[in-house]
Amino acid sequence: METGYTSFITDGKITTGRDFLMLCARAFGATADMREEPLSKPIPEKFDCDYYHVKRLAEEEAELKKYQNMSDEEWQNWAMERYENAMKDHEKRVAECQRKKDAYTKVRREVFLWNPPTQDHNDLKRFALEQIDMCLRDCKTDREPPERLDFDAYRTEMVEMAKSSIAYHKKCIEDERERVASRNKWIADLRESLR
DSSP: OOOTTTHHHHTTSOOSHHHHHHHHGGGSGGGGGGTTSOTTSOOOSSOOOOOHHHHHHHHHHHHHHHHHHOOHHHHHHHHHHHHHHHHHHHHHHHHHHHHHHHHHHHHHHHHHHOOOSSGGGHHHHHHHHHHHHHHHHHOOSOOOOOOOOOHHHHHHHHHHHHHHHHHHHHHHHHHHHHHHHHHHHHHHHHHHHTO
C-alpha cells in the first residue's frame, strides 16, 4: 500500500535513495518537528532559532528598568490601583459564583424531588445529581479577598518577578541555541553521508 512518503517515488518526484532518505528524515531527529508540514516542503539547509524568548527577554528587561526608575509615589499609586482592581475582580468572582450556586441549588432540588418513572431512569437521576454536585463543589463563595501589600513589598515582589522572568528567558535562549546547533549538525551529518 502506498504511503505519503512512497507516493513521491510512484509519481516520479523522487528517483534516488538519497532523495528518499532526505524525505524520510523529516520523521526523525532534528527534522521531527516538520512531520505536520507538507512533505513537499524541503528540509532547510540550516534551522534558525525561535526568537520568542529573545523578544520576551527584551520586554522583561524594559519592564525591570521601568520598575527600577519608578518613584515611591508611582509605586504607591500603582500598588493601590492593582489592589483596587484585584478587589473588584474578587467581588465579581464571588458574585458570579453565588449566582451559579443559587441556580445549581434550585435545579438540584428539582432533580432531587423528581420521581423517576421506572428503574431504568434511576441512573439518569443519579448522573444529573452528580453533575450538579461536582459544579457545586467548585463554587466557593468564601474565598479570601486579595491581600493588600504595602508598596515596598509590592515593589520587591514585582522586581523579583521581573528578574526571575529575565533569568528564565535567558536560559530558554541558551537552550534554544544548543538545540538548533544540534539540529543543524544532525542535518549536516546526514547530507554529508549522502554525498
